[in-house]
Amino acid sequence: MGDTHTMGSLLSIMPHDTPPDLYQGRRYHAYNDWVKRTHGGRLQKVSIDAGFTCPNRDGTLGIGGCSFCNNEGFTPSYLQEQRLVSDQIDTGVNFMRRRYPESTRFLAYFQSYSNTYASREVLAERYAQALAHPAISGLVIGTRPDCLPDDVLDYLAELAKTHLIELEIGIESCSDAVLTECLRGHDFACTEDAIKRAATRGLFITGHLLLGLPKETPESLIEGAHKLAQLPVDALKFHQLQIVRSTRLANQWKADPYSIPLLAPAEYINAVADMLEHLPPTVRIQRLGSEVPPKLRLSPDWGMRLSVFPALLEARLAERNTWQGKCHPSR
Numbered sequence: 001m002g003d004t005h006t007m008g009s010l011l012s013i014m015p016h017d018t019p020p021d022l023y024q025g026r027r028y029h030a031y032n033d034w035v036k037r038t039h040g041g042r043l044q045k046v047s048i049d050a051g052f053t054c055p056n057r058d059g060t061l062g063i064g065g066c067s068f069c070n071n072e073g074f075t076p077s078y079l080q081e082q083r084l085v086s087d088q089i090d091t092g093v094n095f096m097r098r099r100y101p102e103s104t105r106f107l108a109y110f111q112s113y114s115n116t117y118a119s120r121e122v123l124a125e126r127y128a129q130a131l132a133h134p135a136i137s138g139l140v141i142g143t144r145p146d147c148l149p150d151d152v153l154d155y156l157a158e159l160a161k162t163h164l165i166e167l168e169i170g171i172e173s174c175s176d177a178v179l180t181e182c183l184r185g186h187d188f189a190c191t192e193d194a195i196k197r198a199a200t201r202g203l204f205i206t207g208h209l210l211l212g213l214p215k216e217t218p219e220s221l222i223e224g225a226h227k228l229a230q231l232p233v234d235a236l237k238f239h240q241l242q243i244v245r246s247t248r249l250a251n252q253w254k255a256d257p258y259s260i261p262l263l264a265p266a267e268y269i270n271a272v273a274d275m276l277e278h279l280p281p282t283v284r285i286q287r288l289g290s291e292v293p294p295k296l297r298l299s300p301d302w303g304m305r306l307s308v309f310p311a312l313l314e315a316r317l318a319e320r321n322t323w324q325g326k327c328h329p330s331r
């Protein structure tokens with residue numbers, strides 16, 4: 001007779017032969033599929049700039065920001081002209097309704113800078129402006145892990161009882177060497193701590209990752225996936241490093257382009273696949289890349305739209321006969 005306990009343990013760590021049904025025919029757990037399943041349709045995010053700054057820019061930690069950061073690169077142009085939150089939401093909702101006519105529900109996406117970097121009173125007032133808009137069902141709040149004190153997390157948990165709230169934490173890298181090199185101003189232990197404290201309050205947590213930063217390696221990315229797999233992260237966003245004008249990296253790149261080796265599309269897709277293999281099936285993949293406006297992007301020019309990334313990733317995962325979680329013990 002076999003030892004059923006040992007056999008059970010072995011089966012639990014052996015890779016399964018096919019992707020889980022949860023992925024609905026894909027090789028990774030797509031956030032959009034999950035949203036449609038659980039919310040009955042698309043949840044459209046409308047970016048707003050609520051006038052926050054960040055401790056890596058206002059002098060608290062630094063003034064030049066993280067080496068890759070130029071917030072203009074990630075901010076829709078309409079936000080650069082309008083200050084009133086309600087006007088920004090009007091413009092964003094109208095734009096999204098034209099682009100995605102099936103959109104019925106909208107979340108206000110506090111995207112620019114660190115959107116929990118203020119007193120609880122100021123945060124409450126700015127979030128309330130967005131929630132007061134009739135088209136808005138909830139908030140997505142992007143921030144740094146070192147801007148999440150307990151009283152702010154308590155407040156977000158309170159809001160989450162009546163509204164959809166997603167907390168988007170800038171992880172960027174799980175390697176301290178990389179975080180130091182990009183002048184991030186916090187280490188990975190700070191990220192782990194913020195994620196755990198947010199999760200104990202039941203908040204939905206999305207992690208924002210930037211692949212290809214100086215000092216990152218294929219090995220450190222896989223190690224990062226192992227670290228993330230231990231954390232209560234609900235979703236992840238992947239982005240490729242791009243050299244954006246008016247950043248510290250741009251200065252370095254202009255002085256010596258070879259000092260910053262940039263990923264080619266195939267290398268980037270492979271790096272995402274490497275990480276996915278080690279992530280739990282439960283983590284929803286919310287984004288697979290980013291598009292910086294060409295007038296702001298110095299390099300690389302991959303000559304492709306973001307919309308092709310899912311197909312490229314699917315093809316690469318199929319070629320490798322792998323999928324999200326294939327090497328994760330839960331499978």
Ligand code: SF4
Pocket residue numbers: 054055056057064065066069070071112113114144170
């Ligand atoms: S990436 Fe975020 S944390 Fe870093 S400088 Fe820019 S706004 Fe601040």
